[in-house]
Amino acid sequence: MSDPAEKLCDWARAGDLSAASELVALFYERVYAFFRRLCRDNEDAADLTQKTFAKVWTSLGSYSGRSSFSTWIHGIGYHVYVDWRRKKNPAEARSDEWWEACVAEGPSPFENAAERELAGQLFALVEQLEEGMREVVHLHYYQGLSIQETANVLNVATSTVKYRMRGALSRLKAGAVEPTT
Amino acid sequence: MNDETIENLLRKAPALAAPEELRNRLQTQIRLPQPEPRRVEALEPRTWLRRFMPALSLAAFFVACVLAIGIQTSELSQLKRENEALRAATQNLDQLRAGNQEFKRLQAQAQELEQLRKGSLETQRLRSEVEQLRAQLAGAEQVKAENQRLQAVRPVNSGNPGTNATDDFFAQAQARAERIMCVNNLKQIGLAARIWANDHGDVSPMDFLSMSNELVSPIVLKCPSDKSRSVTNWSDVAAGNVSYQMDAPGIDEKEPNVVFAECPIHHNILMVDGSVQQMSDERIKAAIKIIDGKKVFMP
Helix, strand or coil, rough: CCCCCHHHHHHCCCCCCCHHHHHHHHHHHHHHHHHHHHHCCCHHHHHHHHHHHHHHHCHHCCCCCCCCHHHHHHHHHHHHHHHHHHHHHCCCCHHHHHHHHHCCCCCCCCCCHHHHHHHHHHHHHCCCCCHHHHHHHHHHHCCCCCHHHHHHHHHCCCHHHHHHHHHHHHHHHCCCCCCCC | CCCHHHHHHHHCCCCECCHHHHHHHHCCCCCCCCCCCCCHHHCCCCHHHHHHHHHHHHHHHHHHHHHHHHHHHHHHHHHHHHHHHHHHHHHHHHHHHHHHHHHHHHHHHHHHHHHHHHHHHHHHHHHHHHHHHHHHHHHHHHHHHHHHHHHHHCCCCCCCCCCHHHHHHHHHHHHHHHHHHHHHHHHHHHHHHHHHHHHCCCCCCCCCHHHCCCCCCCHHHHHCCCCCCCCCCHHHHCCCCCCCECEEECCCCCCCCCCEECCCCCCCCCECCEEEEECHHHHHHHEEEEECEEEECCC
């Protein structure tokens, strides 16, 4: 049990409130970002994040350590999102400006304006992908989960994740237009 | 644009800023599940019986099953042994029964043989007596001839008072010899009748001619005192030249006291069992009763 999150989980399970606060500090941004990209709304993302952590606390006793804590919490978040999506129609695709407005403060990850323009175009195309492909892109590329973890969160086989990734990349390749410099 | 470029760009997706108040809100909403206090009774040492009750129950059930199977197997094997013993006893019983029947049959044959042997001895004894009497008769004939010769030589002047006495003596001896020969004949007839009955379901023959194979000679069917008949062969017998009278033709041998044949001259009677009774007329009249048309000797 080398993962510090799992140690914190054990302590929180034993009733350690500070460990639970540490877990919130470790994961709330990733969970919030996951929901915000999927829901495209700040309020909804905050609500879903709260629901996710509420489920985490009630289900903490059932965490057995078979997968990493990150995978486990993303799995809970994914199911919370699915329940939410069933109740509410997904929002329209956001514009590039929305993406610009959402980004956290700090140095830009893109090297130049052309790359940033291409990335914004790709991100917009991702939002137009089918649900399964879009979830795979979000979890694997945006959230940084491995293919195995993505498969565990979605409760599908790794081959399915790979298949959806290949489909998403071919769609994005077909849809993306090289910017003229 | 290749896949690697797209993947790199996707991985460079900018981190989205989360509101700080969300963190505070989440931390204030932490509701950790209270760890359940360990139940006191769970820590209390369970009694030995309560702890091992399931195992003991299972073991007791298993032992009971084994015991039941063992008892049943034992009873089954015992029943099998008894069955085998009864079967063997039944086989022995059949053998013993067959042996007993064979023994009874042999015993009956032995008795019959013994009776025949006695009859044969009696016949031999009578035959020897007859021979002796014949010899005596021959001697008497010789003495008689000598006596006649002496009488012829003796002067005729006086009467002969001893002649009648001598004749009476010889006549009596002759009559006694003939009577004994008659008994002998009846004995042989009885023996032949028993041999015939033995081959024909223990029933006596219907006539004397039926016993032609059993009788040594047809001469025995003629009483020596019966001067009116001459029996030399079986054709004479077929013609009815028999001195003896058959009183109970076809009689069953289970009635041994019934008179089978008799001599009308000497009144010797031959019983169904082969014995011959030689007695006076008065005694015969007193001893023989007529029952169901049969003459039954009841002394």
